[in-house]
Amino acid sequence: MQKNVGKFGFSDKRGRTPTSVDPYLQEHSLKEPALCQGCKAIYRNKRWQWEPREVEEMRNDPGVTEVTCPACQKIAGHDPEGIFTLQGDYLWQHEQEIRNLLNNEAERVLAKNPISKIMQVNKTKDGLVIETTEQKLAEHLGRILNRAHSGELQVSWSQSPRVCRVTWERWE
Ligand SMILES: [Zn+2]
Numbered sequence: 309m310q311k312n313v314g315k316f317g318f319s320d321k322r323g324r325t326p327t328s329v330d331p332y333l334q335e336h337s338l339k340e341p342a343l344c345q346g347c348k349a350i351y352r353n354k355r356w357q358w359e360p361r362e363v364e365e366m367r368n369d370p371g372v373t374e375v376t377c378p379a380c381q382k383i384a385g386h387d388p389e390g391i392f393t394l395q396g397d398y399l400w401q402h403e404q405e406i407r408n409l410l411n412n413e414a415e416r417v418l419a420k421n422p423i424s425k426i427m428q429v430n431k432t433k434d435g436l437v438i439e440t441t442e443q444k445l446a447e448h449l450g451r452i453l454n455r456a457h458s459g460e461l462q463v464s465w466s467q468s469p470r471v472c473r474v475t476w477e478r479w480e
Pocket residue numbers: 344345346347348349376377378379380381
C-alpha cells in the first residue's frame with residue numbers, strides 16, 4: 309500500500325490549516341494506475357489524466373485499480389465546489405455565444421484535468437447557474453467570460469472553505 313500522508317494535504321509550508329478536509333481526495337492511498345469507472349479518467353504519476361485511447365486496454369488489465377474519481381463522486385452526491393452565477397439582460401441577448409464560450413473553455417480544461425468539470429447548468433428566471441466540481445474552474449470561467457464580454461465579476465472564497473462563488477453580471 310502506498311502511503312504519503314505526511315506530505316499530503318498542506319497547501320503551503322507556513323503552517324496553515326490542512327486542506328485535506330476534502331473527503332474525496334484519497335489519491336495518496338491510491339494504487340496506480342487507476343481507472344475511474346464513471347468518466348474513465350486515468351490516475352497515473354500522481355495526477356488525473358484524460359487519455360481516451362488507453363481506456364480499453366486498461367479495462368482488461370488486472371493490474372489496474374478500479375475507482376470512482378473525485379469528480380464523479382461530487383456529481384453523484386451533488387456537491388459542487390464552484391458556483392458561477394451569470395445575470396443581466398446582456399446575458400440573455402448573448403446567451404448562446406456565452407454558453408459556447410464557456411463550454412469550449414471547459415472542454416479545454418477537461419483535456420488537461422479530467423476531474424475539473426462542469427457538473428450542471430441551471431437556467432433560472434434570474435440567470436444561469438453553472439456548478440463545477442473544482443473551485444478554480446468556476447473562477448477561471450468567470451475570468452474568461454469577463455475578458456470576452458466585460459461586465460462585473462465577483463469572486464468569493466469566503467462563505468465556505470470548500471466553495472468558490474463567482475458572479476458575473478452585465479445589463480447592457
Ligand atoms: Zn470519474
